[in-house]
Amino acid sequence: MSDPSPATPSPGAPAGVIHDIGYRHYDGPRTGRGPAAAALAVHTLRGVFGLGRPARAKIIPFLLAGVMMLPAVVSIAAMAAIQQRATGYTEYAVIMQAVLAIFLAAQAPYTVAPDLRFRVLPLYLSRPVTLRDYVGAKLAAMTVAMLLLQAVPLTTLFIGELVVDMPGPPRTAEYLASMAGAVGNAVLLACIGVAVASFTPRRGLGVAAVISLYLLASGVSGVVAATMEATNHYDAAAWAWLINPFFLVDAAVQVGIFGAEPSGPGAYPTGIGVPAAITIMLGLIALSVTALVIRYRKAASR
Amino acid sequence: MTILATKGLSRRFPRVTALDRLTVAVGPGVTGLVGANGAGKSTLIKILLGLLEPSEGTAQVLGMDVTAQGAEIRRVVGYMPEHDCLPPDLSATEFTVHLARMSGLPRTAARERAADVLRHVGLYEERYRAMGGYSTGMKQRVKLAQALVHDPKLVFLDEPTNGLDPQGRDEMLALIRRIGTEFGISVLVTSHLLGELERICDHVIVIDGGTLLRSSAISEFTQSTQTVTVEVEEGRDALAARLAERGETVTAAGRTLLVEVRAPQTYDTLRDAVCDLDLCLIRMEQGRQRIEDVFKEPADV
Incomplete structure (x- = not known):
C-alpha cells in the first residue's frame, strides 16, 4: 500500500485530525412499525413529564404529581402515629379530581398540539408509522401518564399500610378496586383530553378547552343533582352525578364492578345504572377515539 | 433501471385536477421536477409516498406499487417537505434522532446517523441549540438531514431552495448534487426555476397543469x-x-x-x-x- 500510515504521525503533525471519511451507508437493522410507534409513545410520555424538555416544562407535571402524593403521605403518617386511616383507596381519585383534571388540561395539548402547529405530522406520515400508530402512541402515552399519577400514590399508600401493620386485615380488595378505577379514569380522561386538545393547534387554547370542559361537566353535574335532590327527584339526581367523568368511572368501575362504597357526594343509580354507566364510559371513549381519527385524517390530507 | 415510473397517473380533487394522465419514468441520479405553483408537483410526491390515492393510473417507486406497498416504500425513501416542519423548542440533534427512530432505526444507530448526517449537511455546534433561533438556511439543512437520516435509496426534496439567499441557494444545490453523486442516493427535486436545476440535475421533467410538458436529459435542454x-x-x-x-x-x-x-x-x-x-x-x-x-x-x- 502506498498510503502513508496514519499510525506513525510525524513529530510536527497536529495531534487531533478530523478525517473526512465521506458518506457512510447504513446497513444495520431496521425495525418495523411496532417498535417505531413504541418509541413515539415513550418519547411522548417522557415529554408529558417534561423529561428531555427545558426545566420549566418539568415544573407543572412534577408539582401536580407531588400534590397527588400528599394524601397518601398524610394518611401513612396518620396510620403510623394514631392508627387512623385518613384517606381510602377508592375515594382517592374523586378527592383529587381537580388535580387530575389540571394535569390533563396542562399536558394533553402538549402531546398533539406542537406536531399540528409546526406541521411535523407529514414527517411522521412519510415514514413507516401510520396515522393509526401515531394516534395510538399519543393516546397510550397520555393514558400511562394519567395512570402513573394515580397508581404511584395508591401503591405507596398500600405499601405504607402493610409496613405500618394496621390492626385488622389489609384492604387489598379496596386497593385493587382503586387500581381498576385508576385504569378507567386514565383511559377515559386521556381519550377525551387528547381528542379535545387535537382540535386546536394552539397549546394554550387546548389547555383552556380541556379545563373548561371539566369545569362545565362537574358544574352541571353538581347543579343538576342538587336541584333534583331539592325537588325530591332522587333517581334523577343519581343519574345527574354521572355527568362528571370522575363519578362516572367511580359508578361504573369501582362501585359497579368491584362493589366499593360510592365516593361521590350522592348515591349512583342502581339496577340498570351500572351497565348504563359502563356503556356511557365505553361510549365516550369510542367517541373520543373516532373524533381523533377523523381529525387526523383531515390534518393528514392538508 | 428506473427509480420511479408513473403510468396514466391522475389525481382529481373536487374542484381541480392536480394530475392528468401523467406518464413518466425516472432513472437513478438527480432528477428535477419543474413546474409553476399548482402544477401538481407536491401532489405527485404525495402519491409517490403512498399518502394520497391516485384517482386513476398506477405509479411505482423502486419497483413497488404505491397503493399496495406504501409502507415498504416509506421505509426506503426520504421526504423533505416544502413547508416549515420544525418544532422551535427542540434542538436539531434531538429532532433528527427522534425522526430516525420513527424510520425504524435502533436508538444507538439513530444517534450515530443523526450526528453523521447533520455534519454532512453542514450543521456543527449549532445543532445542539433550539431550532427556533435558526436562520432559514439552517432550517432547510435540518429538513434535509431528517430526510437522509435513515439512509434512504431515494429522496423527494420539495422546493429545497425556497427562501434561501443566493449563497445559501448555491450551497444547497451543491449539497443536492453531492447527495446524488457521492452519497449514491437518487434525488427527485422540485423547483419552479429551471435555471437552478440545470446546474445539478441529470434529467429534468417539466409539468404544467398536471400534464407532462417535457422529460429529457439535461444536455438536451442546455444544448438547444x-x-x-x-x-x-x-x-x-x-x-x-x-x-x-x-x-x-x-x-x-x-x-x-x-x-x-x-x-x-x-x-x-x-x-x-x-x-x-x-x-x-x-x-x-x-x-x-x-x-x-x-x-x-x-x-x-
Whole structure:
C-alpha cells in the first residue's frame, strides 16, 4: 500500500485530525412499525413529564404529581402515629379530581398540539408509522401518564399500610378496586383530553378547552343533582352525578364492578345504572377515539 | 433501471385536477421536477409516498406499487417537505434522532446517523441549540438531514431552495448534487426555476397543469438554447453590428443583447468585439433558461 500510515504521525503533525471519511451507508437493522410507534409513545410520555424538555416544562407535571402524593403521605403518617386511616383507596381519585383534571388540561395539548402547529405530522406520515400508530402512541402515552399519577400514590399508600401493620386485615380488595378505577379514569380522561386538545393547534387554547370542559361537566353535574335532590327527584339526581367523568368511572368501575362504597357526594343509580354507566364510559371513549381519527385524517390530507 | 415510473397517473380533487394522465419514468441520479405553483408537483410526491390515492393510473417507486406497498416504500425513501416542519423548542440533534427512530432505526444507530448526517449537511455546534433561533438556511439543512437520516435509496426534496439567499441557494444545490453523486442516493427535486436545476440535475421533467410538458436529459435542454446576456454602457448597437458581422446571432432585449452561443469561440468573439470597440462592459451572464422558454419550445421529446 502506498498510503502513508496514519499510525506513525510525524513529530510536527497536529495531534487531533478530523478525517473526512465521506458518506457512510447504513446497513444495520431496521425495525418495523411496532417498535417505531413504541418509541413515539415513550418519547411522548417522557415529554408529558417534561423529561428531555427545558426545566420549566418539568415544573407543572412534577408539582401536580407531588400534590397527588400528599394524601397518601398524610394518611401513612396518620396510620403510623394514631392508627387512623385518613384517606381510602377508592375515594382517592374523586378527592383529587381537580388535580387530575389540571394535569390533563396542562399536558394533553402538549402531546398533539406542537406536531399540528409546526406541521411535523407529514414527517411522521412519510415514514413507516401510520396515522393509526401515531394516534395510538399519543393516546397510550397520555393514558400511562394519567395512570402513573394515580397508581404511584395508591401503591405507596398500600405499601405504607402493610409496613405500618394496621390492626385488622389489609384492604387489598379496596386497593385493587382503586387500581381498576385508576385504569378507567386514565383511559377515559386521556381519550377525551387528547381528542379535545387535537382540535386546536394552539397549546394554550387546548389547555383552556380541556379545563373548561371539566369545569362545565362537574358544574352541571353538581347543579343538576342538587336541584333534583331539592325537588325530591332522587333517581334523577343519581343519574345527574354521572355527568362528571370522575363519578362516572367511580359508578361504573369501582362501585359497579368491584362493589366499593360510592365516593361521590350522592348515591349512583342502581339496577340498570351500572351497565348504563359502563356503556356511557365505553361510549365516550369510542367517541373520543373516532373524533381523533377523523381529525387526523383531515390534518393528514392538508 | 428506473427509480420511479408513473403510468396514466391522475389525481382529481373536487374542484381541480392536480394530475392528468401523467406518464413518466425516472432513472437513478438527480432528477428535477419543474413546474409553476399548482402544477401538481407536491401532489405527485404525495402519491409517490403512498399518502394520497391516485384517482386513476398506477405509479411505482423502486419497483413497488404505491397503493399496495406504501409502507415498504416509506421505509426506503426520504421526504423533505416544502413547508416549515420544525418544532422551535427542540434542538436539531434531538429532532433528527427522534425522526430516525420513527424510520425504524435502533436508538444507538439513530444517534450515530443523526450526528453523521447533520455534519454532512453542514450543521456543527449549532445543532445542539433550539431550532427556533435558526436562520432559514439552517432550517432547510435540518429538513434535509431528517430526510437522509435513515439512509434512504431515494429522496423527494420539495422546493429545497425556497427562501434561501443566493449563497445559501448555491450551497444547497451543491449539497443536492453531492447527495446524488457521492452519497449514491437518487434525488427527485422540485423547483419552479429551471435555471437552478440545470446546474445539478441529470434529467429534468417539466409539468404544467398536471400534464407532462417535457422529460429529457439535461444536455438536451442546455444544448438547444444557450445564450449569453451582454450589457454595455453605451454602444449597444455598435456591438450588435460587430457581432453580426462575425457571424453571431444577436437579438436586442431592452438595454441588453442576447447572443446565442454556437461554440465556445463565441465568448472569445464577444470579448474581442467589446475590446476592439472600447466599450464599458457592465455584465455578461450565462442565459438562464426559465420555464417560459420551455413553454415556447415544441414538446417533442
